Amino acid sequence: MSLQLxxxxxxxxxxxxxxxxxxxxxxxxxxxxxxxxxxPSGSGKSSLLAVAATLVTPDSGTVTVGGTPTGSIGRAERAxxxxxxxxxxxQQPNLLPSLTALEQLQVMAHLDGHRPREVRERxxxxxxxxxxxxxxxxxxxxxxxxxxxxxxxxxxxxxEPSVLLVDEPTSxxxxxxGAAVLDLLARLTRERGTATVLVTHDRAHLAVADxxxxxxxxxxxxxxxxxxxxxxxxxxxxxxxxxxxxxSTATC
Ligand code: ADP
Ligand code: MG
Numbered sequence: 001m002s003l004q005l006x007x008x009x010x011x012x013x014x015x016x017x018x019x020x021x022x023x024x025x026x027x028x029x030x031x032x033x034x035x036x037x038x039x040p041s042g043s044g045k046s047s048l049l050a051v052a053a054t055l056v057t058p059d060s061g062t063v064t065v066g067g068t069p070t071g072s073i074g075r076a077e078r079a080x081x082x083x084x085x086x087x088x089x090x091q092q093p094n095l096l097p098s099l100t101a102l103e104q105l106q107v108m109a110h111l112d113g114h115r116p117r118e119v120r121e122r123x124x125x126x127x128x129x130x131x132x133x134x135x136x137x138x139x140x141x142x143x144x145x146x147x148x149x150x151x152x153x154x155x156x157x158x159x160e161p162s163v164l165l166v167d168e169p170t171s172x173x174x175x176x177x178g179a180a181v182l183d184l185l186a187r188l189t190r191e192r193g194t195a196t197v198l199v200t201h202d203r204a205h206l207a208v209a210d211x212x213x214x215x216x217x218x219x220x221x222x223x224x225x226x227x228x229x230x231x232x233x234x235x236x237x238x239x240x241x242x243x244x245x246x247x248s249t250a251t252c
Contacts (some may be wrong), residue, residue: 001066001083001162003029003052003195004137007059007226010047010218021047023060028210029195031162034186036198036206038223045199048215049165052197053088054078066105066162078228087161087194091168093152095140101127108158126154130184146177151186157188164189164196175204182208 010022021044029035037045048054052063054070063070065085070078095104106116107121127136130150140148147222149169156164166185170178182198186208189196206212214223 001029001193001195002031002064002125003163003197004047004062005052005063006062006064008051008058008063010044010049010051010056010058015178020218022051025061025218025220027197027213029163029197032190033210034189034194034198034208035198035211035213036200036209037215037220038215043215044218045070045215046167047218048220049088049167049199051198052163053086053165054082062125068215084159085162086194087156087159087164089156089164089166089169091171093148095138095148095151095155097140100139101132101135101143101147104151105155105158108155112244123154127151128158129157129188130154141163144177146173149177149181151174153185153188155179155234160192161194164194167194167199168201169198170200170202170205178202179204 005025005027008022009020010023011018011020013019019053023044025044025048027035027048037048039045047056051058054063054065055069065081067174068081073081096107099107102120105126106119108121109119124133124136127133130153132147132150133155135143135147138147143151151168153169156166159226164185169185170181173181182205185196185198188194198205200206212223213220215221
């Protein structure tokens, strides 16, 4: 299932006026592909994900998930769509401190009338897919930052989402662990046919993307074919991106 954003404009109140966070953004993400979105802090990347996740309603424009225009359905249906179709990976894992890795995944589905055994098997399968079988019984404080982020990703996949929205998943990780998380995301996208949007400030991540876009002042521009971007031309990173990727503590 694909994700389609058409002509999205989003403004926030700002003093007496409004600030434009997204300015007529159009983006199509086919199933089984990764679109990377790069751009300086404050350019609108997280706003784009919030709109795609149907958590924020844009001033105008449409978000279509697998053929369903999300603006024309009710709030309850939208919440249902979010739960069943969307996987959201925020920058910080936000794991529950008292639960084991396995339980973090299980609680995603328990309310949903699934059989506990099926839920457990699925959770175990996903932990295996992210290389955490041996850590299944550990709680967050017993896991490394990279392992926590992998739990976060596995948890987002628990309800078999069609669309995966990922906001700077490696900002708290060192380069090597970040690369492993990115490879995992790319592999899961292709294996499971998700339409994945990856917000990142790290140029090295562009190698896994099928398409690279740059966000500047709320406008989304084509940054060129992704695989070429990793090798240099035609994508030219902005200076802000370069400096952001130097800092392992960068937050956007
Ligand atoms: P990025 O993720 O690229 O750093 P954001 O989407 O977070 O950018 O922000 C885009 C713009 O919208 C910024 O000017 C930011 O200050 C503004 N903004 C974001 N969220 C809010 C909000 N909830 N209320 C008001 N302004 C916001
Ligand atoms: Mg952001």
